[in-house]
Structure formats: structure tokens, C-alpha cells
Amino acid sequence: MESRSIRLAVIPGDGIGTEVVAEGLKVLEAVGPKFDLTHYDLGADRYARTGEVLPDSVLQELRGYDAILLGAVGDPRKVPPGLLERDLLLRIRFEFDHYVNLRPVKLLPGVETPLADTPAENIDIVVVREGTESLYAGTGGAMRKGTPYEVATQESINTAYGVERVVRFAFAKAQTRPRKKLTLVHKTNVLTFAGDLWQRTFDRVAEEYPEVTTDYVHIDAATMFFVSQPERFDVIVTDNLFGDIITDLGAAVAGGIGLAASGNINPEGAAPSMFEPVHGSAPDIAGQNKADPTATILSVAMLLDHLGLNQEAARVEQAVADDIVERLAGWGSRTTHEIGDDIAARVSG
Amino acid sequence: MESRSIRLAVIPGDGIGTEVVAEGLKVLEAVGPKFDLTHYDLGADRYARTGEVLPDSVLQELRGYDAILLGAVGDPRKVPPGLLERDLLLRIRFEFDHYVNLRPVKLLPGVETPLADTPAENIDIVVVREGTESLYAGTGGAMRKGTPYEVATQESINTAYGVERVVRFAFAKAQTRPRKKLTLVHKTNVLTFAGDLWQRTFDRVAEEYPEVTTDYVHIDAATMFFVSQPERFDVIVTDNLFGDIITDLGAAVAGGIGLAASGNINPEGAAPSMFEPVHGSAPDIAGQNKADPTATILSVAMLLDHLGLNQEAARVEQAVADDIVERLAGWGSRTTHEIGDDIAARVSG
Numbered sequence: 001m002e003s004r005s006i007r008l009a010v011i012p013g014d015g016i017g018t019e020v021v022a023e024g025l026k027v028l029e030a031v032g033p034k035f036d037l038t039h040y041d042l043g044a045d046r047y048a049r050t051g052e053v054l055p056d057s058v059l060q061e062l063r064g065y066d067a068i069l070l071g072a073v074g075d076p077r078k079v080p081p082g083l084l085e086r087d088l089l090l091r092i093r094f095e096f097d098h099y100v101n102l103r104p105v106k107l108l109p110g111v112e113t114p115l116a117d118t119p120a121e122n123i124d125i126v127v128v129r130e131g132t133e134s135l136y137a138g139t140g141g142a143m144r145k146g147t148p149y150e151v152a153t154q155e156s157i158n159t160a161y162g163v164e165r166v167v168r169f170a171f172a173k174a175q176t177r178p179r180k181k182l183t184l185v186h187k188t189n190v191l192t193f194a195g196d197l198w199q200r201t202f203d204r205v206a207e208e209y210p211e212v213t214t215d216y217v218h219i220d221a222a223t224m225f226f227v228s229q230p231e232r233f234d235v236i237v238t239d240n241l242f243g244d245i246i247t248d249l250g251a252a253v254a255g256g257i258g259l260a261a262s263g264n265i266n267p268e269g270a271a272p273s274m275f276e277p278v279h280g281s282a283p284d285i286a287g288q289n290k291a292d293p294t295a296t297i298l299s300v301a302m303l304l305d306h307l308g309l310n311q312e313a314a315r316v317e318q319a320v321a322d323d324i325v326e327r328l329a330g331w332g333s334r335t336t337h338e339i340g341d342d343i344a345a346r347v348s349g
Numbered sequence: 350m351e352s353r354s355i356r357l358a359v360i361p362g363d364g365i366g367t368e369v370v371a372e373g374l375k376v377l378e379a380v381g382p383k384f385d386l387t388h389y390d391l392g393a394d395r396y397a398r399t400g401e402v403l404p405d406s407v408l409q410e411l412r413g414y415d416a417i418l419l420g421a422v423g424d425p426r427k428v429p430p431g432l433l434e435r436d437l438l439l440r441i442r443f444e445f446d447h448y449v450n451l452r453p454v455k456l457l458p459g460v461e462t463p464l465a466d467t468p469a470e471n472i473d474i475v476v477v478r479e480g481t482e483s484l485y486a487g488t489g490g491a492m493r494k495g496t497p498y499e500v501a502t503q504e505s506i507n508t509a510y511g512v513e514r515v516v517r518f519a520f521a522k523a524q525t526r527p528r529k530k531l532t533l534v535h536k537t538n539v540l541t542f543a544g545d546l547w548q549r550t551f552d553r554v555a556e557e558y559p560e561v562t563t564d565y566v567h568i569d570a571a572t573m574f575f576v577s578q579p580e581r582f583d584v585i586v587t588d589n590l591f592g593d594i595i596t597d598l599g600a601a602v603a604g605g606i607g608l609a610a611s612g613n614i615n616p617e618g619a620a621p622s623m624f625e626p627v628h629g630s631a632p633d634i635a636g637q638n639k640a641d642p643t644a645t646i647l648s649v650a651m652l653l654d655h656l657g658l659n660q661e662a663a664r665v666e667q668a669v670a671d672d673i674v675e676r677l678a679g680w681g682s683r684t685t686h687e688i689g690d691d692i693a694a695r696v697s698g
């Protein structure tokens with residue numbers, strides 16, 4: 001166990017973000033190692049109050065932490081749609097070069113999946129989503145806006161540098177898994193320039209990993225296989241947009257967005273990595289103590305793992321798994337706090 | 350019923366394409382109206398033999414038909430991946446300005462869906478996919494190719510002209526449906542320029558359709574709803590790429606790619622529309638008389654409908670629905686021919 005305390009920046013954000021982060025921190029405290037927490041009030045309230053989203057000074061400060069825990073941002077009553085997502089969430093991902101967006105898609109035993117006849121072991125996928133390129137570059141524009149002759153463009157920018165590093169991460173990850181299988185998901189038959197770069201890079205790096213079985217699936221077919229043959233996948237590497245789509249679908253088949261965790265990772269540690277549930281701020285159920293904090297708690301496990309606290313991460317994961325089996329055994333529905341308390345008790349007990 | 354005969358160009362293509370088209374034509378013959386058929390041997394064989402994909406003269410000839418029926422193209426042993434898809438399939442879609450790619454996602458009673466506890470009536474969606482713009486424009490490029498400094502781009506091009514016409518088609522379609530609901534699917538929070546054009550156009554046209562309920566869902570969330578709440582959707586309008594992805598997922602939830610039909614439509618009739626199953630040429634099962642021709646037969650129904658032969662279209666659809674109920678009643682597995690024969694018999698009987 002580490003002896004110096006770990007510096008963690010906490011951005012609860014909006015809506016259920018603040019509620020689920022509170023439970024995540026409860027579990028973090030229960031698991032042992034000392035964390036120095038600093039809360040940042042970024043999100044819709046701050047924007048409504050001050051017009052600020054992410055001041056440069058705050059971004060600079062965030063750089064100094066060992067990691068960031070984020071809840072969710074966005075509130076349609078206080079801020080235009082998309083603004084916080086872009087200027088806060090995506091800005092941090094880009095500024096901190098979170099080129100690996102790591103999203104496990106794993107059906108835990110006892111969790112209900114919308115797929116018929118699917119044993120839990122059939123859904124155990126890790127999606128390595130590229131986090132800094134492709135259509136997320138934000139480049140493009142509109143000309144003759146508002147006229148019948150308007151042209152609006154978006155550009156997908158892909159670099160050898162950006163593709164190779166995430167592909168390497170994915171191969172290394174596949175190498176550590178029992179099945180050692182890596183699937184590239186793209187749309188090479190239509191996105192020929194970008195697809196060609198991805199495919200060539202993938203094939204070249206594959207030569208260094210002779211034990212890893214490789215495969216290629218188009219994004220359209222991949223969505224089909226996610227529901228008809230999820231066992232086809234072990235590790236997936238894909239671009240930012242396709243990764244966005246496939247991980248939401250993955251969350252749905254693995255029991256819902258209430259359980260889906262993610263890490264925005266800078267593997268070299270050049271900047272802090274950021275962990276967050278895949279779900280949003282859900283204004284419709286905010287403040288009702290009924291959001292499921294499990295996705296955040298699993299994101300805390302990813303955070304622990306990233307910081308090298310592997311045993312602690314494993315304890316949190318085990319506590320979640322055990323908690324879910326109990327849910328099966330017929331517990332009534334619990335509040336956000338109760339779920340957090342129950343998992344925290346398992347972790348420390 | 351029409352009295353002059355209808356001129357139909359038939360492109361069976363490769364692999365199971367030829368097998369399923371034969372059954373589609375069997376049903377077309379059984380349904381009554383006289384069709385003048387001309388077969389075109391386009392596809393992998395022609396390419397392997399002559400290096401030709403779609404000669405300009407053939408494209409010109411195709412313009413003269415009332416409609417086109419296509420099976421599937423592609424054969425990895427004879428032609429580089431993606432080549433026929435782009436230079437034949439997408440080329441026809443673009444040259445004939447098939448700006449509506451119409452794809453029903455409907456669970457027929459008796460068909461098994463991979464989704465648990467989903468009554469057939471919950472999955473009854475029509476996807477109106479734009480067919481000529483966005484990332485399918487094919488523009489982009491690569492610089493410093495093959496070096497560590499390579500940059501590969503793809504451009505999504507969207508025009509007011511292109512977006513408005515497909516949005517109008519979708520509103521008109523929604524207006525004819527009992528639920529009268531239209532959902533725009535896009536990724537407006539990230540693809541801000543294109544998304545803004547789509548959203549503004551959608552909102553503007555909506556004013557002309559006060560009876561149509563409108564909704565917006567991000568593509569990532571839409572994939573989730575396709576498996577968790579498909580009843581949320583009635584008609585969907587979306588761009589070319591998102592439509593590609595969501596309709597494959599739709600095919601999977603509505604019982605598989607063996608049943609998914611599509612129409613590439615030029616609503617003004619400025620060029621012939623083309624009907625095709627969503628599935629590919631499936632080289633692995635080609636020549637074994639075991640492909641399901643139902644998707645092609647349902648594409649024939651769409652073709653009849655497009656030509657104004659609505660009663661004939663309805664008869665084909667009914668025959669397929671009845672055939673599927675029989676499958677439920679425990680028929681053994683039938684060959685491609687047998688399924689075609691059975692449905693043709695129902696249509697003429």
C-alpha cells in the first residue's frame with residue numbers, strides 16, 4: 001500500500017453526478033489508502049452563476065492531481081445542450097491527452113441483460129476507444145448558413161501517431177487476457193483513408209504480438225454481433241466515434257447504463273487520468289436518491305487499478321459483484337445511499 | 350393493375366446474391382403483373398474476368414429501367430474488399446441520387462428476436478436513412494502516407510438541400526403511420542456543424558407537420574434504446590453513417606439479417622430506385638441452397654409498393670408473414686428454393 005497520500009480532484013458535476021460521486025467516495029474511503037480530495041464545482045450551476053465552464057487556471061490546477069473522478073455534467077435548464085460536454089468533458093480529454101478511453105463491457109453474474117439466453121460469461125469485452133481524434137477533432141464548418149445553399153462539414157482527423165499508440169495499448173491489453181483476441185472495429189469499406197490507416201497500423205503492430213488472435217469487423221456488423229454473438233469479442237480497438245456508439249450499446253447489453261464504468265486514460269501519466277460513469281446527469285431523476293451509484297463505484301475501481309492499487313481495485317470489484325448477487329436474492333429496491341453503504345461495508349468488512 | 354409491362358433490371362451479384370434473387374423473382378412472377386426482366390452480370394466474376402465493375406455504358410442503360418433489384422456483391426477471393434461496394438453499390442446510389450434509403454425494422458409475429466420479453470408489436474420502426482451525403486461523400490485523403498507522420502482525413506459533407514429533402518420524406522412518412530412519431534438520430538453534441546444543420550432543418554419542417562410528434566436521440570443512446578426500449582421509436586430519420594449502423598442493429602433485433610429488406614429510393618423518379626436485402630454476399634454459405642431469401646422477397650414487396658402496385662406488395666408481405674407463422678409451427682429447416690416456392694405458392698394461391 002502507498003504511504004504518501006494520493007491527490008484526487010473530484011468533479012461531481014450536475015444532477016445525479018453529485019449523488020453517485022458521493023457514494024463512490026464513500027467506497028474509496030472504505031477501501032483504505034489515504035486520498036487527499038479536492039472538490040471542483042464545475043458544471044451547470046457554475047456556468048449559470050458565472051458564465052464559466054472550465055477556466056484555464058482550473059485546468060492548470062487539475063494537471064497537478066494524481067487522478068480525477070467525475071460524475072456527470074449537463075442540465076438543460078441552465079446551459080445550452082452540448083456546451084458542457086464539449087467545453088468541459090471533451091476539453092479535459094483533449095488537453096490531458098486521454099487517448100485511451102477504456103470501457104469494460106462485462107455482464108456480472110446476476111445482472112439482467114435484455115438479451116435472451118445469454119450466460120454472463122458470453123459478455124466480457126474490453127473496448128479500447130481512441131479518445132482524442134477522428135470526428136471528435138471538432139474541425140469543420142458551415143457556409144451559407146441558414147440559406148437553402150448551406151453546406152456543413154465535419155472532419156475526421158486521424159494520425160499515425162494517434163492511431164498507433166492506442167492500437168499498441170489494445171494489443172498489450174489483449175495479451176493479458178485469457179482469450180488474447182483483439183478485434184478492430186471500423187468502417188474501412190467507406191472511410192477508406194482513415195480505415196486504411198487504422199488497418200495498416202493494426203496489421204503492423206499485430207506482428208509484434210504473435211499470440212494475439214486478430215479480427216476485423218465493420219461497425220455496422222459489430223452492433224449486430226453485440227446482440228447476436230457478443231462472445232465473439234474479447235478486446236476491441238476502435239476510433240472515437242465508433243467507440244462512443246458501441247460502448248453505449250455495450251452498456252445496454254451488459255445490464256444498463258447504471259453499471260457502465262469508464263476511464264479516460266493517459267497511459268504515460270503525462271497528465272492525470274479521469275474516471276467517470278458512462279451515464280449522464282439524468283436531470284429527470286436528479287435529487288431523488290434513486291440513481292444507481294454502481295457505475296461510479298466501478299469507475300473508482302478502475303481509478304485504483306490505474307494508480308497501481310490493484311488489490312484495492314479487486315476488492316471494490318468483488319464487493320460490487322457480491323452486492324449484485326444479493327440484489328438477485330430479492331432485495332427490495334435500495335436508494336443511492338443504501339447501495340453505496342452496502343458496497344462500502346463489504347469493502348471494509 | 351398496370352397494363353404495359355414494367356422494365357426491371359436485375360443484378361444478382363455474387364455469392365448468395367444470385368440464389369436469393371432467383372427466389373425473389375419467383376415471387377415476383379407469382380404475384381401477377383408482367384415484368385420485363387433484364388439480367389446484368391455485374392459483380393466479382395465480371396471484375397475477375399474483365400477488370401470492369403460498372404461501365405459507364407451499363408450505368409446509362411440502367412437509367413432506362415423502372416426499377417432495379419440487386420442481390421449482393423463482393424467475393425474476397427476475386428476482388429479487393431470494399432471495391433464493389435464502393436464502385437458498384439454506392440456508385441449507383443449516388444449516380445441515381447437515391448437520397449432515401451428506406452429500411453423497415455419490424456419484428457414479424459413468430460420471428461425470434463435476441464431480445465428477451467419483447468412482443469412483436471414493440472419493434473415496428475421505419476428508418477429513413479439519408480443515402481447520398483455525410484461521410485459517404487468519399488472525400489478526404491492521406492498525407493505522408495506510410496510514415497509515422499501520416500494524417501488521414503474523411504469529410505462529412507451535409508447540405509441544406511440534401512438534408513431537407515430526406516427530412517421532408519421522413520415527416521411525410523411519419524404522417525401516414527398510426528403513431529405519427531418522428532425521431533431525429535444524430536450526434537449533435539459532437540458533430541456540431543452537421544448536427545446543427547440537421548436539427549434546424551428538422552425543427553423547421555416540423556412546423557408543417559403539427560400532427561407529428563418529434564423527438565431527438567443521440568446515436569449512442571439510440572443503440573441503447575434499440576435493445577432496451579425499441580417501442581420508443583416509430584419513424585427515424587438520420588444521416589448516412591448513423592443509418593448504416595442503426596439499421597444493422599435493427600436487423601439483428603428484428604430477427605436477423607435474413608429478413609431485413611431495403612429500398613434505395615429516388616422519390617421523384619428521376620432515376621430508377623434500387624431494392625436489395627440488407628445482407629451481403631456471404632461467400633461462406635454461397636452455393637449451398639441454404640440462404641434465407643426472405644429479405645429479398647420483402648425487398649420485392651418494397652419494389653412493388655414503390656411502383657404503385659400496393660395490393661401486390663401487400664400480398665407478398667402477407668405471404669411472408671404467413672410463411673413465418675408456419676415456421677413457428679415447427680417446419681424443419683427449408684432450403685432457399687423451398688422457402689421461395691412456399692412463399693410464391695401463397696402469393697399466387
Ligand SMILES: CC(C)[C@H](C(=O)O)[C@@H](O)C(=O)O
Binds near residue numbers: 244538539569
Ligand atoms: C457527452 C458526450 C460528448 C460523450 C462522448 O460522445 O464521448 C459521451 O457520450 C461519452 O460517451 O462519454
Ligand SMILES: CC(C)[C@H](C(=O)O)[C@@H](O)C(=O)O
Binds near residue numbers: 438
Ligand atoms: C456495403 C456497404 C458499403 C453498405 C453501406 O455502408 O451502406 C452496407 O453496409 C449497407 O448498409 O447497405
